Amino acid sequence: MSEKILMKGNEALGEAAIIAGCRFYFGYPITPQNEVPAYMSRRLPRVGGTFLQAESELAAINMVYGASAAGARVMTSSSSPGISLKQEGLSYIAGAELPCVVVNIMRGGPGLGNIAGSQGDYFQSTRGGGNGDYRQLVLTPATVQEMADLTLLAFDLADEYRIAVLILGDGYLGQISEALTLPKPTGKVFEKPWALTGAKGRKPNKVASLRLVPETSLEELNLVLNEKYKKISAKECRSESYLTEDAEYLLVAYGTSSRICREAVNELREEGIKAGLFRLITAWPFPAEALQIASAKAKKILTVEMSLGQMIEDVKLSVKDPERVDFYGRSGGMLPETDEIKRRIKAYGN
Amino acid sequence: METKNFKYVYDRPEALVDKVTHYCPGCGHGIVHKLLAEVIDELGVREKAIIIAPVGCSVLIYDYMNFDGCEASHGRAPAVATGLKRVNPDNVVISYQGDGDLLAIGTAEAVHVANRGENITTIFINNAIYGMTGGQMAPTTMEKQITATTPYGRDPMDVGFPIRGCELLNTLEAPVFIERCSIYDFKNTLKTKKAIKKGIKNQIEGRGYSFIEVLSTCPTNWGMKPQEAANWVKDTMVPYYPLGNFRDN
């Protein structure tokens, strides 16, 4: 087990990005993700990469746009208020079909809120916080190991589909230290004939989202994007079903709250109560089919979030008999409690 | 007529696409596009060049340039340029920006790209008005100038004085070249070309950030004929925005 190291979530993510071949990072400081830029500023120059502290989140996401347009693997990270500022860039990135990885280590909101972990940005992440008809892939790690593993996956998915991949963590995941086995590079290589590298021996490349005239119909672009989103929805749903086969009571959660739920499931099972956990690994695409299977025998489905109810909408849209769906959430940086989850599940039985 | 012994003394630059522009009669953008394309050809960097289009009238500049092009959201061309240039330092990256783009919504990016001394070239078109959206006040709109959003004339006590881009950036340490020129007559147009050439040469030589402001015309939104517009640049804009070189390191 000597290959295991104790690492903070934010730093595991940074190291995984470097393993994935990311050599460009642009960002602006904000708590609770400051370990990411600190780590990248320390590591990137050592591997021939570029770390640049931008003048704002707006500038940072547009530097990401430029670096991605040039064909590089590139990442930015921020926390909720900063991610709000990046929405303009994310919309342009969607329109221009540029691959990149964007990390949101969520904190409490709205507004300046606080710096504690939260899951209040589910809507913003999965519905598209910027303007226009677009989607972005959203990965939701729950452990330090997943912070690393899903970062590698994020870069591959971004390149494969020419799309922004959001890693949606929270303040607790960013700060937690756990044993980490460093992932190995996936070795996947993606050609980028569209990249702006100078029109040598080819026609000029253009990276743009503007479609003003009928010959370059915007609807045509939207339909192309939509086909891509359909393909992603069909192929890239990811989730984990834990003790769900015979589950009469199903918890649905992601990230830090899913870990609290898992604890509750274990304790309920010790008491002979058939509880299970369905955990999202992708929030978009939402793993609706897997959730239908996991919830097949459930009398009650308890959605647990560190928000006052956002993912629950996708849960209700996905399951049969949505009246089974109930909600327990804490917000403003507070965590759901195992005992409260158990109390509610037991109350359903009475 | 026998033409086989004729030789071309004047031709469309290879860097310019053979296409009718969407610009209004008398607009300065077409002239500056042409100058840029000539410079790109003369320096032999067409296959390395990347033009970054701003939001504004020149949003489609990449359709007129026969080399790689990139869209940027309003004001963020310098950030996009930074990303492109940092990945491929051998590319010649030009951010082409209007007055709203550079001195209103994108002031932070404009100042910081210059302050970092990014090895890129900025061409800043100052025509004292927002063209594409229909003639609203720009940060560079002249005092008392009437626009769609200053119907009683720009009042500096209300909305501030016109901002001088070259002078602003000239307070920074890093830029290597800052010059203000104009295209209101032939002589100044040639000077503009020379400044653009210097700015791009600086980049090829890896010297750092170059900034060329071009006082330009917008006859449509100024409500003038092209010649009147040219005269207005000379008589109204130049006294407030003095032409000349501010820095050439």
Add this chain to the structure above:
Amino acid sequence: MHEEIIVAGFGGQGVIMAGKLLCVAAMNEDKYVSHIPSYGAEMRGGTANCSVVISDKEISSPTVPKPSIAIVMNTPSLVKFEPRVKSGGLLIYNSSLIDQKPKRTDITTVGIKANDISEAEGSVRAANMAVIGKLQALKPEIASLDSVIKALDVVISARNRKHNDTNIKVLKKANL
């Protein structure tokens, strides 16, 4: 073995580091570990603390609302965490700085003069090592003393590694 531990004190007492030391020591004995520093709303009240879980089994929740072990280095931390310790749990308190006695009778309470032990070995800054040494003696199943000593090389930054001789002396002294 499954322990949910809070290490608490004021800033500069090295409580975050003490928690990491336990984690690395236990991790190298193939146990599951997690460590969350005090953070967000938890930081109010001038105390720093970390939540540590060490277990033979995979850790579900890394949060520690009700610790099985609380290590408190100053009085505010005692006041805050004594009531939260699980019945039957363990409370180790730094009696060099804490005058009052713990009130709970349903838990094991152990006082240790952490600062005095540390100072006797030449540095007041190793008081965190004293409480960890004591914990190891009381709960050797978390990690062996040898693993704790080896973990020092990982957890202590290169800059401060010169103090490790003192750290080891304090660890051993408190471990008796």
